[in-house]
Amino acid sequence: xxxxxxxxxxxxxxxxxxxxxxxxxxxxxxxxxxxxxxxxxxxxxxxxxxxxxxxxxxxxxxxxxxxxxxxxxxxxxxxxxxxxxxxxxxxxxxxxxxxxxxxxxxxxxxxxxxxxxxxxxxxxxxxxxxxxxxxxxxxxxxxxxxxxxxxxxxxxxxxxxxxxxxxxxxxxxxxxxxxxxxxxxxxxxxxxxxxxxxxxxxxxxxxxxxxxxxxxxxxxxxxxxxxxxxxxxxxxxxxxxxxxxxxxxxxxxxxxxxxxxxxxxxxxxxxxxxxxxxxxxxxxxxxxxxxxxxxxxxxxxxxxxxxxxxxxxxxxxxxxxxxxxxxxxxxxxxxxxxxxxxxxxxxxxxxxxxxxxxxxxxxxxxxxxxxxxxxxxxxxxxxxxxxxxxxxxx
Numbered sequence: 001x002x003x004x005x006x007x008x009x010x011x012x013x014x015x016x017x018x019x020x021x022x023x024x025x026x027x028x029x030x031x032x033x034x035x036x037x038x039x040x041x042x043x044x045x046x047x048x049x050x051x052x053x054x055x056x057x058x059x060x061x062x063x064x065x066x067x068x069x070x071x072x073x074x075x076x077x078x079x080x081x082x083x084x085x086x087x088x089x090x091x092x093x094x095x096x097x098x099x100x101x102x103x104x105x106x107x108x109x110x111x112x113x114x115x116x117x118x119x120x121x122x123x124x125x126x127x128x129x130x131x132x133x134x135x136x137x138x139x140x141x142x143x144x145x146x147x148x149x150x151x152x153x154x155x156x157x158x159x160x161x162x163x164x165x166x167x168x169x170x171x172x173x174x175x176x177x178x179x180x181x182x183x184x185x186x187x188x189x190x191x192x193x194x195x196x197x198x199x200x201x202x203x204x205x206x207x208x209x210x211x212x213x214x215x216x217x218x219x220x221x222x223x224x225x226x227x228x229x230x231x232x233x234x235x236x237x238x239x240x241x242x243x244x245x246x247x248x249x250x251x252x253x254x255x256x257x258x259x260x261x262x263x264x265x266x267x268x269x270x271x272x273x274x275x276x277x278x279x280x281x282x283x284x285x286x287x288x289x290x291x292x293x294x295x296x297x298x299x300x301x302x303x304x305x306x307x308x309x310x311x312x313x314x315x316x317x318x319x320x321x322x323x324x325x326x327x328x329x330x331x332x333x334x335x336x337x338x339x340x341x342x343x344x345x346x347x348x349x350x351x352x353x354x355x356x357x358x359x360x361x362x363x364x365x366x367x368x369x370x371x372x373x374x375x376x377x378x379x380x381x382x383x384x385x386x387x388x389x390x391x392x393x394x
Contacts, residue, residue: 046073049090052080054217055233057210058127058189059095061240065132068241069143080230095128107131118178127189133182138174144248152249156257173251181247185210209243258285266294269304277302278377281309292325305332306377315356316373318365333362335383352376
């Protein structure tokens, strides 16, 4: 009895998504109207197999990562099918086949017994995107950093050029990319809710990466065949690829340098004030997440309660440390009598020249000079707020 052949579509990833490495920007270009038999150009080209039909964010991202940022599968031909005979000819198979076999290059997650996570720190079951990222992610991240860094410019580019990517840095970026992007793809594909609640959402959210990819499938009332679906799959690869590259570059060129600034501030805190409870940032940066990650890794004793940094005008700010990453609560707010006061009135009240303001909630204040801001922080550290205000240092 003849076996019915299922639909098969394929295209070379090098044709579908072209990275023009002659230009520093290396923007992705998606082929618009034609499919190409890449085997004629390279008889040894490898193939990535995945399922046909409706595509999802996880296998699209998995195919992008493999075909654009790994040595073994760069520019591989992508074959979309559910025919096991067809898939058996692929060099690597993702999101289809009901088998996870690392040595056999089979990366499906749909089998009932599958229960892999990214690491012991995570409970989220991996999708095909997470599987590929777990085992190829460091190579992928390194490739993006080495070849796409010039896509984005920052004020500390020269400094970063003199600090080559180390294995420790790679490990940090690799883990942060999973937490920032890949885990959500895994969770959505596996039907894992973000919150433990049955409360109905107040509004519809359809701008996430998975929704954008889903919207690239042919609509119910549009013509659709294998070629059209393959072309749309290529567009989806571009969307997921841009999201991944942007995420890696943000983490490497913005998030990681901020982490280094906070780390230096913590190490030098006793030089700022003998108590160790006042930090000085050499440059303002997002600091709260890094602060609490470092505190969790190595408990800070005594707990810092104020952070000093220069603002864009050259004046100095004193920021009360929140009592959690996403919290509006404060470990120790600025003194209650200072709140809502400004300029001369504030300077006379606290006895420090150059005062600019203290916010009515006591979470932040300002002074014209560093010495003035430090003096305000010292006085605030000694002040005992009343029972109706934030002071969790007792």
